[in-house]
Amino acid sequence: MPHKKEVMVGVDLGGTSIKAIAVNGKNKILATEKKRTEAGVKPEALIKEIAGVVESVAKNAGCKMKALAAVSIGAPGAIDIRRGIVNEAPNLGWKNVPLSDALESLLGGVPVVVDNDVNVGVIGEHALGAGEQIKNLVGIFVGTGIGGGIISGGKLYQGSNGWAGEIGHTVLLVDGPVCSCGHRGCAEALASRTAIERDVRDAIKAGQKSLVLQIMKEKNKDRITSSVIQEALARKDRVVQEVMKRAEYYLGILVANAVNVLDPARVVIGGGIAERLGDDFVAPIRSTAYEYFLHPPAAKKIKIVPGALGDNAGALGAVVLARKRLDL
């Protein structure tokens, strides 16, 4: 066990699970823990569950609570980072929850840092993953939604009000399908896992033959998860092949839009599908993006790569952020 406080816990708080890691002073992972959460649970109850997961992962890392340097959380929604308040998290049903204060008091005063889940995911990939600490980077996370983050000059680009980076809610197809945000034609409504699931189900309803429902039964899943998509592609399911091809095409154009505006040195594609499928998913995105780059030489200079940290990107990014924020 380290003598000075250097062990930290990073938490990725999702709509369906709490994922926590404990790391040493060099951000090496000492222990991990994942717990599924129930939908609709009240903030107080969920915060207690988070505290339990934090205590458990710290214990597994051989670190007592009072020896813990900090806990850092990536939460899905709009965050008041200065005060550690989750202003709005639709996936959790939260509004103005003082996450930082509540958790600090449950954990006996350990400092708690909070930021947006996608921001910390991008920080994680930038600092410890596929970003390799290059100066200008764009991260795009494809999951239930599509999140985005921008690193500019080595730092998270937050904009004037902390709202920057919403690449997933840029409109790619005016008057296209309705998005979770209420608008039409956002990238998220065209190419997220949720959009892919919608399109596969629509194709099946329209009478197209697919193995997807059978694969879901085999895997005991009630949703078309990344692993269901992977299996369907392995079995050459035509419906899933077509839907994925279209989603990758949209994502390629999304990447090109971001590159044409931001001119980063690298684009990292993260999230569940990218983690499962790796470059099989990213290669077609890359090829469409290169086609849509306004400046053709950019195709030689700007790399488009899958994330390297998988499911740990958010929790690892959270601890990187906390070390900077708390100067540890």
Place this chain on the structure above:
Amino acid sequence: MPHKKEVMVGVDLGGTSIKAIAVNGKNKILATEKKRTEAGVKPEALIKEIAGVVESVAKNAGCKMKALAAVSIGAPGAIDIRRGIVNEAPNLGWKNVPLSDALESLLGGVPVVVDNDVNVGVIGEHALGAGEQIKNLVGIFVGTGIGGGIISGGKLYQGSNGWAGEIGHTVLLVDGPVCSCGHRGCAEALASRTAIERDVRDAIKAGQKSLVLQIMKEKNKDRITSSVIQEALARKDRVVQEVMKRAEYYLGILVANAVNVLDPARVVIGGGIAERLGDDFVAPIRSTAYEYFLHPPAAKKIKIVPGALGDNAGALGAVVLARKRLDL
């Protein structure tokens, strides 16, 4: 006449004209000059014409050439700003033209600075116009094409390779109309003056009644210029009303896309149409953009305004840039 060298000439080099201004040390305009250029003229000949316009505007400002602090040019295309070379300017038919060196030798050694025309336009509006020097600003210029520029932290955001800011070539309508860049569905292909002209002509060809051809004849124009659009709107021409409404809708979504990614404090809409129509053009853009903002409070914080410098934005921005670049 000033004793030390402080008078500068700013030039906005367009596809159809050379516009020059001479300013004093406080960037007050002392004289202006505009000369139409012929298409297809060779670089050497056009550079001689630029030199002539510079000499003439300096003279009208009461400044001898040897007393001129610098000449600064905004040119349409990809610029090597360090060496003052126009790498590629499709509107001029230029490739790798050493504009800075050629002009310096014609002007007896006066320093010549070159940058992209849209970049200097955004710098102009930021420093001296509707931008009021706020830290984070997005400029969108709607003309023959749609140009964009980003001010971040008070400075032009250039990206990793100097290619940032191509907001006009973000795709808004996947598989939409072909753009000048060769891709499909870019904002420029949907809402530039060129796209507006195409849609109005298509509607007329399809048999819709419009006063546009008559107005063009009255104004002796062979294109649907901003002034033709203005007159058609004044006469309540239904075709132009409909086409403009659609273009403004696309531009509203374009602004929202930029805001959702960049979170600036202000968006300035410049270019010929905005100059002619002012807030009649910008108000509908603003209202669509506010609808498409992901974070509704942004509508209260982020202003969307017409440019304040009109046709002078580029030339004024060029001199602002040159003063910084040359530390004058």
